[in-house]
Amino acid sequence: MEKxxxxxxxxxLAMLILAMFVLAQVSDxxxxxxxxxxxxDRTGVATINLKADGTHVTGTLSEPSGQTLQIxxxxxxxxxxxxxxxxxxxxxxxxxxxxxxxxxxAITLHNQSNGKEGVTVTFHRVND
Numbered sequence: 001m002e003k004x005x006x007x008x009x010x011x012x013l014a015m016l017i018l019a020m021f022v023l024a025q026v027s028d029x030x031x032x033x034x035x036x037x038x039x040x041d042r043t044g045v046a047t048i049n050l051k052a053d054g055t056h057v058t059g060t061l062s063e064p065s066g067q068t069l070q071i072x073x074x075x076x077x078x079x080x081x082x083x084x085x086x087x088x089x090x091x092x093x094x095x096x097x098x099x100x101x102x103x104x105x106a107i108t109l110h111n112q113s114n115g116k117e118g119v120t121v122t123f124h125r126v127n128d
Contacts, residue, residue: 033123
């Protein structure tokens with residue numbers, strides 16, 4: 001019985017260490033992240049500059065078109081990043097919701113606008 005309890009204690013400790021490692025991986029996404037986007041025969045770079053304060057996230061998203069969008073309603077909980085941006089389009093403004101997963105070296109974001117699914121883009125941390 002003692003061996004069984006010792007085994008469970010070791011497994012529990014290993015799981016705790018693994019959980020702490022995973023949380024450390026996504027604890028602070030602050031910094032600059034870039035993604036190369038391809039559309040037809042054009043290639044461009046999108047950049048996210050993030051600042052996290054607890055679960056609150058602020059910053060900007062710069063598109064290859066030259067627009068720089070302010071991150072609004074940004075949250076990061078359990079490695080899940082969510083935020084909104086307002087972009088100029090065809091003389092008006094459209095609201096875009098971004099959501100995805102953050103790890104230490106990548107942010108994979110999906111987006112939705114006007115009820116339609118957008119593209120999925122993976123950003124990589126820029127080590128300045």
